[in-house]
Amino acid sequence: MGILDLFLQSTSSISLLGGLVVLLLFYLVFSSSFSSKEDRKEPPGPKPLPLFGNLLQLDLKRPHLTLLKLSKKYGSVFTVYLGPKKVVVLAGYKTVKEALVNHAEEFGERDPMPIMHEYNRGHGKERKEKYIFLKHCLILFSLQLCIKHILLNHSGILWSNGDSWKEMKHFALTNLRDFGMGRKASEDKIIEECDHLIGVLKKFKGQSKYLSIITNYVSKDLTFFPVSLVTGEAFDTTQPIKYAVCNIICSMVYGSRFEYDDPEFTSLVDCISARVHLLGSTSIQVYYIFVKLLISSFLRLGAASIRQNLQLFSRLKETLNPQMCRGFVDAFLVRKQNHFHDENLMITVQNLFSAGTDASAITLRWGLLLMAKYPKIQDQVQEEVSREIGSRQVQVEDRKNLHFTNAVIHETQRLATIVVSIPHKTTQDVTFQGYVIKKVRLNKTHNIKSFKFRYCPQGTAVTPLLTSVLYDESEWERPHSFYPAHFLDKDGKFVKREAFMPFSAGHRACPGESLARMELFIFFTTLLQHFRFTPPPGVSEDELDLTPHVGFTLDPLPHKLCAAPVHEEEEGLRI
Numbered sequence: 001m002g003i004l005d006l007f008l009q010s011t012s013s014i015s016l017l018g019g020l021v022v023l024l025l026f027y028l029v030f031s032s033s034f035s036s037k038e039d040r041k042e043p044p045g046p047k048p049l050p051l052f053g054n055l056l057q058l059d060l061k062r063p064h065l066t067l068l069k070l071s072k073k074y075g076s077v078f079t080v081y082l083g084p085k086k087v088v089v090l091a092g093y094k095t096v097k098e099a100l101v102n103h104a105e106e107f108g109e110r111d112p113m114p115i116m117h118e119y120n121r122g123h124g125k126e127r128k129e130k131y132i133f134l135k136h137c138l139i140l141f142s143l144q145l146c147i148k149h150i151l152l153n154h155s156g157i158l159w160s161n162g163d164s165w166k167e168m169k170h171f172a173l174t175n176l177r178d179f180g181m182g183r184k185a186s187e188d189k190i191i192e193e194c195d196h197l198i199g200v201l202k203k204f205k206g207q208s209k210y211l212s213i214i215t216n217y218v219s220k221d222l223t224f225f226p227v228s229l230v231t232g233e234a235f236d237t238t239q240p241i242k243y244a245v246c247n248i249i250c251s252m253v254y255g256s257r258f259e260y261d262d263p264e265f266t267s268l269v270d271c272i273s274a275r276v277h278l279l280g281s282t283s284i285q286v287y288y289i290f291v292k293l294l295i296s297s298f299l300r301l302g303a304a305s306i307r308q309n310l311q312l313f314s315r316l317k318e319t320l321n322p323q324m325c326r327g328f329v330d331a332f333l334v335r336k337q338n339h340f341h342d343e344n345l346m347i348t349v350q351n352l353f354s355a356g357t358d359a360s361a362i363t364l365r366w367g368l369l370l371m372a373k374y375p376k377i378q379d380q381v382q383e384e385v386s387r388e389i390g391s392r393q394v395q396v397e398d399r400k401n402l403h404f405t406n407a408v409i410h411e412t413q414r415l416a417t418i419v420v421s422i423p424h425k426t427t428q429d430v431t432f433q434g435y436v437i438k439k440v441r442l443n444k445t446h447n448i449k450s451f452k453f454r455y456c457p458q459g460t461a462v463t464p465l466l467t468s469v470l471y472d473e474s475e476w477e478r479p480h481s482f483y484p485a486h487f488l489d490k491d492g493k494f495v496k497r498e499a500f501m502p503f504s505a506g507h508r509a510c511p512g513e514s515l516a517r518m519e520l521f522i523f524f525t526t527l528l529q530h531f532r533f534t535p536p537p538g539v540s541e542d543e544l545d546l547t548p549h550v551g552f553t554l555d556p557l558p559h560k561l562c563a564a565p566v567h568e569e570e571e572g573l574r575i
């Protein structure tokens, strides 16, 4: 062995040893700071590593499942560190409800995700100036700069706090109600949209590959007879359902719907979905370090959506009649005080679109996938629909007679648990279930450029784990199975369950719940009234995968289904 080799070997051993010593010191310093005496009463949790926190203990593809497991070990209130960021997790129905409802004020703020925080970090220009700047930027095509400037403040509903959030949420709730949310007007809009959706799904029957004989219940007197149906071409349910659901928000926000092949509309919807998708990517959720790399794609998508909305707003402004508001945007434009500025209009509209389209559309897609996977349950739904409604138009009023169908929709929402959690934060030091949850305070040394300032804003982040409520073993008989009987009494009548909380609760509860519930009922029931959903040819029911794709929401994995028309009079296919 040459002297050089020896030297290299000893140098690398020394540097390795040195590295280990540094890491050990680092670990000791950090772990003592993570668990100082002062913190003893803080919620327990797995020991974090410096910088990485508990990231290495999380299954990053299914973080919600790891959190469920940790709740079994550490209890219903525990702490995890996502990198350097401390997060208190609340698990189980009783704990989540107690925090969000009984301690609504203390747990009621939103903890903006790092990417939102990155947007919102700013230098206090006047709003008007920023908006003018935005217009200039648009002209100059400097889209990234535009968005940075338009999002300097916490605007809109979803990611904002304080007075602006209060005013925007109240305004959205009252105005969307005025434009039909949860009422007859929105029922009519959903019914009209169902017709368009049915028309689109019917187009997929053209190149049928094979005929299947299924037992179908089409007669009112419950005589079962086989019907020959063209199973149709397998299609991806994503876009038609998303377009249909988005059109309901469009008619309330802009006062009009769009055709599914209108490029302005399709790019608006696709852009919103892409942003939600990116927002939910593991890298953004967990690896704060990579935020900078991803932010430019996020900004680009945001810019496209802003540009489209600006065009729509300017068309609405040109034809605005304050005496006759067509939708939410008109109502906003005629109010010109306090928080009713262009920036809030833009972000609130974007929030309504992203929150209002994706969640309902994804739930519907889960519903259809579950029907294809469990044909006997689909039989029962179709039998009930046929018996109670026949071929007339489904109405929201029918919900009280369609006990089984209603139970299936609720069970779909429970099992799919599509919103795992949207982060909250504490507004003050809170004593909760015997633990002290301290508000993270920033001192002057945390200047605007520091890592901690950007990713650990004031207040402790709190994750009310809705999945743990919807899968709570002390509340649900079969938490991990598709079991509509969770929502039925012994006489087969629909029963509400307290632990059914997919829309969350308390101050930040979903303002779109009544609209979403109406959409889910009318779209789902109408689709099952008209179509039989089956796996694509060559795929068995068992092969349909119910593993979710984990992002901002839990979506079904990409899949295709066949939709076979069930009505004789519609298709003339009965034999």
Ligand code: HEM
Pocket (backbone or CB within 6 Å): 110, 157, 158, 159, 169, 176, 351, 352, 355, 356, 357, 359, 360, 363, 418, 419, 422, 423, 466, 502, 503, 504, 505, 507, 508, 509, 510, 511, 512, 513, 515, 516
């Ligand atoms: C099946 C459909 C839906 C589900 C499961 C759902 C679920 C949720 C959940 C869990 C939250 C967070 C609550 C929290 O932070 O504790 C939320 C917030 C929100 N949702 Fe929904 N939602 C749905 C449909 C809608 C619709 C149709 C709209 C619009 C009309 C909407 C608008 C919003 C908004 C604006 C927020 C933010 C509220 C705030 O931060 O104060 N959602 N939703």
